[in-house]
Amino acid sequence: MKLYDADASGNCYKVRLFAALANIELETVAVDIPGGAHKRPPLSELNPLGQLPVLEDGAQVVRDSQAILVYLAGAYGGLAWWPAHPQGQADIVQWLSFAANEIQHSLCAARLVRKFGYALDQAAALAKSPGVLALLDKHLERHDWLALGRPTIADCAVYPYVVLAPEGDVELKPYNHVARWIERLEGLPGYLPKP
C-alpha cells in the first residue's frame, strides 16, 4: 500500500500519524512538491485535484486526507477508530469537515503562506485562527478527545495543523485545553512525531 507523500505536508502527516497509531504498514513515496510533481501525470491522473496525499492500495486509489483516514480505518484500523454506527460516524464526520474547511482556511493557510510562500490571504487566515482554536478549546474543556470519548480519526484529522500552527505565526499558548489534548495524543502508543 503506497502513500504519495510530502514530509512537510500536514495533510500527509494526518495519514502517516494515523497509520502509526493504528499499526498499519504504509510504503511512503516522496513527491517533489516544489518541482510540481503532484500537478503532473502520473500523479495528476491519480488525483485530478493535484493535491497530496494520495493512497494507492492495489486497484483502489483514494485522494483527500479525510477520505484516506476513513478508508484506512474502515479497511485496516478497526472499529475503535471509525465505528460502524451512524451516530459515531456523524460525530467524526463533523470534525473531518472542520479539518477540511475551518482549519484548512485558517491555521493551515497561515502556515502555507509563512513557511512555503503560497499566494493566499494571510491576514484573513490569521484573523480566523483564534476563533477556530477557541472553539476547539471550549470543546476540549469538556471532552478528552474530539469524538466518542476516545481517540478516533477525528483527532488524527485535526491535530496536525493545530500542532503546526506556530509555524504560521499562530500562538497556541492561550488554549490550555488544546495543550492538554496535544499531550494526550502525543502520549498514545505508536505516536509519530510531527514533521
Added chain:
Amino acid sequence: MKLYDADASGNCYKVRLFAALANIELETVAVDIPGGAHKRPPLSELNPLGQLPVLEDGAQVVRDSQAILVYLAGAYGGLAWWPAHPQGQADIVQWLSFAANEIQHSLCAARLVRKFGYALDQAAALAKSPGVLALLDKHLERHDWLALGRPTIADCAVYPYVVLAPEGDVELKPYNHVARWIERLEGLPGYLPKP
C-alpha cells in the same frame, strides 16, 4: 426529527434534498439568519460554530451538512446512499471534503457575497470557481454520478451550490457534463426543487 433550517441556505438544502430523495420525514424549523438567531442560544449551544443546518433527533444532535447526510443515510436512508464498506465510504468522503472545502470557498462564497452581502473575498471565490467546475465536469464526463455509479449522498452534498452558482455570477454554460448530471439528479423520484 427536527432540522434547524434556512430556506435560502445551500447547506440546509443539501439535507432537505437528501431527505426528500430518500423519503425521510423531517420537521423543518425556520431560523432567522438575518436576525442572527443561529449565533445565539439556544442554537449556538446546539452548534458552537453558529452555522446551519443542525439536526436534532431525540438526544442526538448533528451539526455540519456533510455529517448530517452521513447520519441520515446511515440511520434511515439505506446502504444505496451510504454503503457499509470502506472503499465506498472513502469514495463518498472525497466528495464530502470537496463540498466542505473547494465548493464552499468558490461557488458558495461567491453566492454569499453577491446574494447576501457577506464580507468575503469575491474576486478570490470567482477566480477559483472555473477550476472547481472544470474538475467536476471532467469527472462527470466518465461517470453518471459522483461516486459508486449511482446517486449517493456525495451528489446531495455537491449539487446544491453547483446549481445555485449563477446566483453568485458563476456561469454554468461551459460545463456540459455538469449540465447533464444536473438533469439526471433533477429527474430522480422525490427530487425537491432548488430554493
